[in-house]
Amino acid sequence: MKTEHLQDDIHINVLPTTKFKTTTITLKFMAPLDSETTTARSILSKLLVRATKQWPTDKAFNRHLSHLYGAYVNSFVTKFKDKHVITISLELVNERYLKDQTPLFEKGLNLLKEIIWNPLITDGRFDEIFVAQEKSLLTKKLEAMVDNKSQISFLNLLKNMFGEQPYRHLATGQVEYIPSITPETLYHTYQSMLQNDYCAVYVVGNVDEAQVKQQLQSYFNINPFQFALTQTAKPLPKTQMPLEIIEEDVVDQAKLNMGFRLPAQYGDAEYFAMVVFNVMFGGDPSSVLFNEVREKQSLAYSIHSQIDAKNGYMFVLSGVSADKYKIARDTIIAEFEKFQKGQFEEEKLALAKKVILSQRQESHDRPKSIIEILNNNILLDTPMSEEAYLSGIQHVTKEDVQQLAQKVILDTIYILTKGGND
Missing domain, CATH: 3.30.830.10 (Metalloenzyme, LuxS/M16 peptidase-like)
Known part of the structure; x- marks a missing residue:
């Protein structure tokens, strides 16, 4: 969709501001919106922020966050145009407001680097217990929607308006795809995210723009991309409207x-x-x-x-x-x-x-x-x-x-x- 690209446009966007006492670092991984992959990506997004090689349990991971002055990390999935997006976000106290000289921003980047590049994977598979837990949580979440008449009727509107197009589905996925997801298939979902997704990074806080851009580039090696559309969900042509x-x-x-x-x-x-x-x-x-x-x-x-x-x-x-x-x-x-x-x-x-x-x-x-x-x-x-x-x-x-x-x-x-x- 973009017509030209400047050499330095690598989708690292830094907004220096003194408005907040915190610094927020957000990575967005975008893949084509596809019914076959959204459910696995949804589970992957939760696994990445639960444990890593360095902090292999919930307890160790959370203890590390508390050492970073109560840093907060979260992830969620959304639909954006015709893409499925995994957003991973870290909020830290800005180190300028600390009494000691802890290089908190750098520690935050190390944490994100660990989350993205060293998740809890052994021999090409994610941790079985965590995968089972996340599958169960997502199943419960999606099944609860069936009882929520407002949500189910909105999904039924989308189903009738968009037919089989992936736009009709929730970004969080579909119950019927959950049973076939395994620790091995999630490893492939993860590899695909690293190799094929567009990645954009955003930082908002009281930071030095040039320095942060340089740090992000060295930590994550973000490639430039041209945002191309895969397919645009058009409603089905109707003989009789509406x-x-x-x-x-x-x-x-x-x-x-x-x-x-x-x-x-x-x-x-x-x-x-x-x-x-x-x-x-x-x-x-x-x-x-x-x-x-x-x-x-x-x-x-x-x-x-x-x-x-x-x-x-x-x-x-x-x-x-x-x-x-x-x-x-x-x-x-x-x-x-x-x-x-x-x-x-x-x-x-x-x-x-x-x-x-x-x-x-x-x-x-x-x-x-x-x-x-x-x-x-x-x-x-x-x-x-x-x-x-x-x-x-x-x-x-x-x-x-x-x-x-x-x-x-x-x-x-x-x-x-x-x-x-x-």
């Missing part, structure tokens, strides 16, 4: 979910109008869905919209009275059509912008959010500056929102409601 699916289950309230296709993605000219539209439509308690469907008409117990701006989708998720889901569905569609006709107040537009700018401001108070914002720049030829973002939001007009709404397509409606026999 597709509506109604399923029955033992539920207290109906789940009414809708999937929309947006005409733009992160970095496009219409991106800002898309963000503003989402907040006005259902992305905030000041939105029309919240006010009309929930407050005024009391049709929904909960309702909100959320966007995946990187891929150009918007989802409306709601819990409604089982006997009112048809009225709720029609009301949501009617509110959406008002945007297409430009039937909304300038004050609402101004309020939405205010909400977005204030949320953006808040995100700069958390190193984790700063890193996610920096990471989005991988998708762009030229990084988006903070000024460009703020200005882009401020310059969205009523016409921009209306024109965007006219190009938004309602793709799929999924309803999970009470069965007729209970």
